[in-house]
Amino acid sequence: MIEQLLTEAKNACRTFQMVDTDTKIQALHAIAQKLIDQQDRILQANQKDIAQAKENGISAAMMDRLLLSPQRIQEMSEGVRMVAHLSDPIGQVIREMDRPNGLRIKQIRIPIGTVGVVYEARPNVTVDIAAICIKTNNVCILKGGKEAYYSNMALAQVMQEAIADILPVSPIYMIDAIDHEVVTELITDREHVDVIIPRGGKGLIQHVVQNAKVPVIETGAGLCHLYVDKEADIDMALQIAQNAKLQRPSVCNAIETILVHTDVAKEFLTRLAPMFAKVQVFGDARSLQYIPGEMATKENYATEYDDYKINIKVVDSMNEAIEHIYTYSTKHSECIVTKDDKRAQYFMDALDSACVYQNASTRFTDGGQFGFGAEVGISTQKLHARGPIGLSEMCSTKYEIYGNGQIRE
Amino acid sequence: MIEQLLTEAKNACRTFQMVDTDTKIQALHAIAQKLIDQQDRILQANQKDIAQAKENGISAAMMDRLLLSPQRIQEMSEGVRMVAHLSDPIGQVIREMDRPNGLRIKQIRIPIGTVGVVYEARPNVTVDIAAICIKTNNVCILKGGKEAYYSNMALAQVMQEAIADILPVSPIYMIDAIDHEVVTELITDREHVDVIIPRGGKGLIQHVVQNAKVPVIETGAGLCHLYVDKEADIDMALQIAQNAKLQRPSVCNAIETILVHTDVAKEFLTRLAPMFAKVQVFGDARSLQYIPGEMATKENYATEYDDYKINIKVVDSMNEAIEHIYTYSTKHSECIVTKDDKRAQYFMDALDSACVYQNASTRFTDGGQFGFGAEVGISTQKLHARGPIGLSEMCSTKYEIYGNGQIRE
Numbered sequence: 001m002i003e004q005l006l007t008e009a010k011n012a013c014r015t016f017q018m019v020d021t022d023t024k025i026q027a028l029h030a031i032a033q034k035l036i037d038q039q040d041r042i043l044q045a046n047q048k049d050i051a052q053a054k055e056n057g058i059s060a061a062m063m064d065r066l067l068l069s070p071q072r073i074q075e076m077s078e079g080v081r082m083v084a085h086l087s088d089p090i091g092q093v094i095r096e097m098d099r100p101n102g103l104r105i106k107q108i109r110i111p112i113g114t115v116g117v118v119y120e121a122r123p124n125v126t127v128d129i130a131a132i133c134i135k136t137n138n139v140c141i142l143k144g145g146k147e148a149y150y151s152n153m154a155l156a157q158v159m160q161e162a163i164a165d166i167l168p169v170s171p172i173y174m175i176d177a178i179d180h181e182v183v184t185e186l187i188t189d190r191e192h193v194d195v196i197i198p199r200g201g202k203g204l205i206q207h208v209v210q211n212a213k214v215p216v217i218e219t220g221a222g223l224c225h226l227y228v229d230k231e232a233d234i235d236m237a238l239q240i241a242q243n244a245k246l247q248r249p250s251v252c253n254a255i256e257t258i259l260v261h262t263d264v265a266k267e268f269l270t271r272l273a274p275m276f277a278k279v280q281v282f283g284d285a286r287s288l289q290y291i292p293g294e295m296a297t298k299e300n301y302a303t304e305y306d307d308y309k310i311n312i313k314v315v316d317s318m319n320e321a322i323e324h325i326y327t328y329s330t331k332h333s334e335c336i337v338t339k340d341d342k343r344a345q346y347f348m349d350a351l352d353s354a355c356v357y358q359n360a361s362t363r364f365t366d367g368g369q370f371g372f373g374a375e376v377g378i379s380t381q382k383l384h385a386r387g388p389i390g391l392s393e394m395c396s397t398k399y400e401i402y403g404n405g406q407i408r409e
Numbered sequence: 410m411i412e413q414l415l416t417e418a419k420n421a422c423r424t425f426q427m428v429d430t431d432t433k434i435q436a437l438h439a440i441a442q443k444l445i446d447q448q449d450r451i452l453q454a455n456q457k458d459i460a461q462a463k464e465n466g467i468s469a470a471m472m473d474r475l476l477l478s479p480q481r482i483q484e485m486s487e488g489v490r491m492v493a494h495l496s497d498p499i500g501q502v503i504r505e506m507d508r509p510n511g512l513r514i515k516q517i518r519i520p521i522g523t524v525g526v527v528y529e530a531r532p533n534v535t536v537d538i539a540a541i542c543i544k545t546n547n548v549c550i551l552k553g554g555k556e557a558y559y560s561n562m563a564l565a566q567v568m569q570e571a572i573a574d575i576l577p578v579s580p581i582y583m584i585d586a587i588d589h590e591v592v593t594e595l596i597t598d599r600e601h602v603d604v605i606i607p608r609g610g611k612g613l614i615q616h617v618v619q620n621a622k623v624p625v626i627e628t629g630a631g632l633c634h635l636y637v638d639k640e641a642d643i644d645m646a647l648q649i650a651q652n653a654k655l656q657r658p659s660v661c662n663a664i665e666t667i668l669v670h671t672d673v674a675k676e677f678l679t680r681l682a683p684m685f686a687k688v689q690v691f692g693d694a695r696s697l698q699y700i701p702g703e704m705a706t707k708e709n710y711a712t713e714y715d716d717y718k719i720n721i722k723v724v725d726s727m728n729e730a731i732e733h734i735y736t737y738s739t740k741h742s743e744c745i746v747t748k749d750d751k752r753a754q755y756f757m758d759a760l761d762s763a764c765v766y767q768n769a770s771t772r773f774t775d776g777g778q779f780g781f782g783a784e785v786g787i788s789t790q791k792l793h794a795r796g797p798i799g800l801s802e803m804c805s806t807k808y809e810i811y812g813n814g815q816i817r818e
Binding site for chain 1: 625735759796
């Protein structure tokens with residue numbers, strides 16, 4: 001059904017990979033401008049989606065993700081300009097090697113090629129991904145959620161019009177279909193699609209991971225832990241707990257479980273209780289002595305709530321905390337609060353999560369906070385990218401080898 | 410069927426990731442020594458495989474891959490000692506960032522975790538992979554071919570005995586089964602297996618790529634091209650053609666197609682003809698004027714022979730050569746022979762193959778030749794690793810973030 005579109009996208013790679021830095025910047029600024037100029041058209045399209053959503057009775061949270069406003073369009077536009085200003089990763093030399101036989105080998109960053117993105121209700125993803133792909137000379141193939149159909153089509157068209165006279169070929173392919181079969185086609189076409197990135201809820205991500213034949217960069221799952229060590233600064237631990245859980249509970253880098261060393265459990269939990277008054281607590285018997293809540297089950301410890309809910313457990317040692325994290329973590333982000341740097345380093349070495357913190361909130365696991373400028377999501381897999389997926393992570397590499405007639409003995 | 414083994418392997422990661430550089434070196438030297446000490450036992454096991462192979466009437470080529478000898482065991486042992494001497498990639502700091510809020514972020518190399526390897530007849534793969542995995546603190550789960558069953562079991566046992574008193578946990582798991590269902594289990598168990606690397610023929614690799622749920626590093630396919638430019642040094646082009654096709658035709662970095670610019674076609678091909686006397690030529694009409702052979706079909710240009718066969722085509726321009734390579738290449742290795750560096754750079758920029766050469770044989774696409782010391786294979790995918798898979802490519806990364814109470818605004 002979409003084979004022709006996928007073929008065109010793959011063919012576009014050859015031309016688009018050769019587009020130079022200045023032209024890419026010019027294209028990005030043109031998009032930023034056009035989004036503002038065509039604001040009314042985008043908002044009208046968005047209104048169609050909103051009307052449909054109201055008819056279908058979608059949740060307030062989903063409605064909020066879907067809704068566009070002049071301010072949100074302004075933010076998208078500024079986001080695109082920010083990507084324009086980031087330094088160009090393409091062509092960067094990663095390493096250079098001179099071999100004894102005179103061969104000079106350079107490893108350089110190149111585009112991945114075609115990047116398929118399957119996502120849900122937020123229309124800003126359309127613009128974010130397109131901007132990042134343009135900056136990295138990748139061709140994007142976008143499949144948004146049906147809830148945002150009109151908004152996504154309008155945004156894609158506005159962007160395509162903006163760059164039509166600047167780029168030799170369009171790097172933005174929007175799949176104009178709302179059925180699920182096109183997703184299957186997209187995620188299994190190894191000939192035309194180089195990588196698939198799912199962005200959205202667990203259902204979407206698991207569907208893609210389980211059914212893709214194209215290599216996937218898995219994103220999103222975040223069952224993150226905070227461990228309050230016996231050597232913790234308790235004031236600091238309380239501030240971090242509050243920030244990591246409550247500043248924005250719905251996101252993947254928020255914590256779901258607090259492990260607290262028995263030596264400091266009473267002080268920490270007694271003081272945490274009023275701060276977490278509006279949070280539903282699932283605790284073990286020891287922690288429930290100090291903070292009101294209900295008994296936690298194994299299932300609680302294995303659940304990513306993304307909500308005003310928290311698991312708490314008192315542990316007798318750092319090793320018990322590490323053991324717990326190994327059992328339940330999705331390997332996104334974990335934090336230890338301790339004044340003892342040796343204990344911190346042991347904890348950080350022992351864990352293999354993408355991000356391990358000493359004395360800072362897990363909420364910093366974010367491309368912007370890491371200084372990457374723009375991000376596609378948080379990778380929770382071991383291959384290719386881990387943690388925030390910035391511009392470098394949206395690149396592949398190749399080796400250029402310069403000789404003067406070398407042959408192999 | 411093998412769930413217990415996969416669970417044990419995954420659990421072993423936690424302990425094995427903490428093993429330090431010196432202990433890993435000691436373990437590798439112990440393996441190298443034990444392989445020599447237990448040579449007779451290994452050769453006896455190999456004889457069982459050979460006897461079975463004779464009964465089943467396998468090909469001479471397969472028999473050669475299967476056969477072990479004191480010399481081959483000596484080579485395996487030396488290979489392990491060489492890996493021992495390579496510098497340790499684990500813990501290497503890839504980048505460090507200081508953020509304006511005082512956070513210090515370090516990206517460091519860590520093990521991948523469990524590495525499943527599915528391979529065919531060559532028993533030396535058992536030792537190569539185990540050594541590389543020990544060096545990179547990865548736990549390997551090996552599934553060899555049924556032809557080499559007794560040899561692989563003996564090699565794995567000898568290695569396990571060698572390290573039993575040195576390592577706190579065994580990082581070598583050999584699947585003791587010859588049926589195909591265990592492969593399915595291995596390549597779909599996302600909970601216990603972090604990455605799958607297939608090593609072998611196209612059938613095996615395609616089976617794994619198409620059926621795996623675990624992330625795969627694809628290896629091996631090599632339809633490589635040599636382009637002889639109008640500005641080529643013809644003597645050099647002839648030497649490279651000979652080396653890249655004939656030095657070892659059965660391997661993935663040998664060339665399958667020569668594209669020659671019309672301006673130099675007559676001289677190059679006339680002189681190539683006697684050098685390629687024993688090679689079966691498939692050419693276009695123009696090339697067959699100068700070198701004997703039969704007409705090439707599209708299928709010829711799309712075939713990786715790994716044999717004494719070559720495709721030849723005369724092109725009118727470098728762009729036609731690039732176009733041809735884009736149509737047929739598996740994106741492994743391509744070479745341009747030209748004295749004109751600007752033309753070379755254009756060619757190398759335009760292609761997105763893993764390795765692009767100016768004036769050197771494609772046979773150099775190899776971990777040893779690149780100076781990596783050891784390699785697991787040649788990656789032909791865009792994600793994670795491209796080209797020779799050395800120790801760095803067998804690592805994942807994590808971020809360690811050091812703070813003093815930072816919370817997110």
